[in-house]
Amino acid sequence: MSQLSVSEAVAETGLSAHTLRYYEKEMLLYEVPRDSGGRRFYTRELIAAIKFISALRATGMSIHGIKDYIDLYRRGEHTAQQRMGLLQSHEEAVQAQLKKTRASLNMIQRKIALYQSQLDAVAPNKQRA
Amino acid sequence: MSQLSVSEAVAETGLSAHTLRYYEKEMLLYEVPRDSGGRRFYTRELIAAIKFISALRATGMSIHGIKDYIDLYRRGEHTAQQRMGLLQSHEEAVQAQLKKTRASLNMIQRKIALYQSQLDAVAPNKQRA
DNA sequence: ATGCATGTTAGAGTGCGCTCTAAGTCAAGC
DNA sequence: GCTTGACTTAGAGCGCACTCTAACATGCAT
Helix, strand or coil, X not given: CXXXXXXXXXXXXXXXXXXXXXXXXXXXXCCCCECCCCCEXXXXXXXXXXXXXXXXXXXXXXXXXXXXXXXXXXXXXXXXXXXXXXXXXXXXXXXXXXXXXXXXXXXXXXXXXXXXXHHHHHCCCHHHC | CCEECHHHHXXXXXXXXXXXXXXXXXXXXCCCCXXXXXXXXXXXXHHHXXXXXXXXXXXXXXXXXXXXXXXXHHCCHHHHHHHHHHHHHHHHHHHHHHHHHHHHHHHHHHHHHHHHHHHHHHCCCHHHC
């Protein structure tokens, strides 16, 4: 069970088979093994890589940015420091993005509150009727 | 000063002139007034609308979704309840998105910590040297 | 009156991240 | 042996949100 078929990997990662192939073509995934019939299967390590790539995507890192990270990975252990630096600067970007989103959300929430008081003035205490 | 030229509106909102025109074409902005020479200018109300639209965009609402909201606005006061509902369901979507982003960020932070301990094992106490 | 910055238009182009298509292969079950 | 379903490929297509182009107009400063 440490080797998943395409459909199992789809179920496990939440990505589509199309997207898995696309990531492979873009070199985010490499050395994906095949069975005797030429079909892909995904090892535990690959599934972990896919999940990490998904986390990078979900936080807004571009495919290109992820590729840079993966390329460092492929170049060996001596790139660990650079990889960490990459992740750290991404983390900063995500924190900034979160801050901006929270500020925008706040503005939206104030607007909702405005609607609530406005609707309340028109039809007050409706819940007590 | 309650009427801003294009370049002033650009400075005030952080959007490009291209994007302002694009939003107008997509009907997110309407009745943008013109001076005698046919040039646009932006009233206080328009600037506020642009900033609110930017907040919706920054939280991931699509242009189409914003258009739906604006269309309700144009139809008059009796749509206030619907508009509020729209904002509320958007708020929920944003909260869910934030949650997902935080979870992904957490995964990335754990990876960074892993790098840190790994690099520390190779060159421990470097800071004390 | 000349030059230059700032604006106007319609429409084309761009970059991103998938997403789909079409035609074919393979293995297992009936 | 035949069907079915899961897979394969190269490459095209798509939706989104801008972003830019080209040719032209206006208005202020020298």
